[in-house]
Amino acid sequence: MGEPGGRSRPDLNTRLARDAGIRVPLVCGAMYPCSNPELVAAVSAAGGIGIVQPLSLTWVHGHDFRNGLRLIRGLTDGPVGMNALIESSSRAYHDRMVRWVDIALEEGVRFFITSLGKPRWVVERAESVGGIVYHDVTERKWAEKAVDSGVHGLIAVNRRAGGHAGDRSAEALLAEVADLGLPVVCAGGIATPADFAAALAMGYAGVQMGTRFIATHECRAAGPYKQAILDATEDDIVLSERITGVPVAVIATPYVRRTGLKAGPLARRMLRGRRTKKLMRTLYAVRSARRLKRASLDERGTHEYWQAGRSVAGIHDIVSAGDVVRACEAAVLGGAATGGSPPV
Numbered sequence: 001m002g003e004p005g006g007r008s009r010p011d012l013n014t015r016l017a018r019d020a021g022i023r024v025p026l027v028c029g030a031m032y033p034c035s036n037p038e039l040v041a042a043v044s045a046a047g048g049i050g051i052v053q054p055l056s057l058t059w060v061h062g063h064d065f066r067n068g069l070r071l072i073r074g075l076t077d078g079p080v081g082m083n084a085l086i087e088s089s090s091r092a093y094h095d096r097m098v099r100w101v102d103i104a105l106e107e108g109v110r111f112f113i114t115s116l117g118k119p120r121w122v123v124e125r126a127e128s129v130g131g132i133v134y135h136d137v138t139e140r141k142w143a144e145k146a147v148d149s150g151v152h153g154l155i156a157v158n159r160r161a162g163g164h165a166g167d168r169s170a171e172a173l174l175a176e177v178a179d180l181g182l183p184v185v186c187a188g189g190i191a192t193p194a195d196f197a198a199a200l201a202m203g204y205a206g207v208q209m210g211t212r213f214i215a216t217h218e219c220r221a222a223g224p225y226k227q228a229i230l231d232a233t234e235d236d237i238v239l240s241e242r243i244t245g246v247p248v249a250v251i252a253t254p255y256v257r258r259t260g261l262k263a264g265p266l267a268r269r270m271l272r273g274r275r276t277k278k279l280m281r282t283l284y285a286v287r288s289a290r291r292l293k294r295a296s297l298d299e300r301g302t303h304e305y306w307q308a309g310r311s312v313a314g315i316h317d318i319v320s321a322g323d324v325v326r327a328c329e330a331a332v333l334g335g336a337a338t339g340g341s342p343p344v
Contacts, residue, residue, distance in 0.1 A: 033060040047329060082111075086122060152183075160311065189311050249307060
């Protein structure tokens with residue numbers, strides 16, 4: 001594999017693969033509310049790595065955190081990771097995240113993806129037992145802060161991602177952070193085996209997929225949510241401020257269009273205020289967590305509040321999560337970056 005930012009024949013033996021102890025450098029990104037244990041386990045069992053999202057595991061899918069990890073371990077002996085969202089508006093949430101990280105380490109988790117804030121404390125805990133930490137970044141300044149905190153790799157979240165998307169293209173973001181000396185994972189816009197192989201050929205150490213894994217048999221998202229992903233085009237993905245106060249990629253359903261994409265005037269003022277920002281984000285988080293949970297599990301499809309990235313353009317069927325991983329592996333072994341790709 002060539003230097004980051006250059007193109008070469010893709011190779012599965014990347015830094016991510018070695019850091020995570022996996023055969024295929026493919027991450028099933030942590031998704032609230034869609035990361036149920038069966039999905040996480042299926043990706044790890046197939047040779048990639050599934051990432052536990054703690055609130056999905058506990059609040060959405062109803063598992064005690066430790067017991068949920070043990071359930072996943074009973075389904076696969078492949079490596080499993082955990083997502084730690086480390087910027088918090090409350091001390092109670094921070095303390096709970098610390099407990100979750102400690103439990104994960106006790107249960108043998110050795111790969112972590114951190115989001116927001118300074119991940120130093122996660123790095124220190126993980127490194128004490130030989131663990132690895134990659135950090136979500138959307139631009140160079142956040143990548144530099146992550147490097148200063150001692151992380152081992154970067155998850156480069158580009159403008160085609162679901163969730164909190166960045167504003168750079170995959171190519172531009174890689175070029176922006178490639179000289180920092182860490183492996184970089186492409187997050188955003190990847191749905192097909194050919195996409196996967198092309199990202200590796202570009203110089204990425206791996207790929208993180210989210211939306212593609214929602215449209216799988218193992219994901220417990222409701223049928224209408226999965227069908228909306230199959231039906232959506234890239235132009236149907238819009239950015240809404242009404243989930244967390246900052247833009248989040250969602251499908252432009254009639255409900256989303258009716259309620260609007262912008263935060264209200266009062267909310268915008270509070271989000272800009274130094275003292276009121278955390279309060280407003282907490283209010284958004286509580287309200288949106290309930291709404292997203294209800295929408296993701298509602299088989300009637302009456303809520304239509306569904307997160308997704310622009311990779312919907314390449315998703316046309318519901319398949320098994322393991323088939324997604326195996327097709328990406330075959331795309332590289334078969335040279336799909338320069339030709340066709342196996343179906344998925």
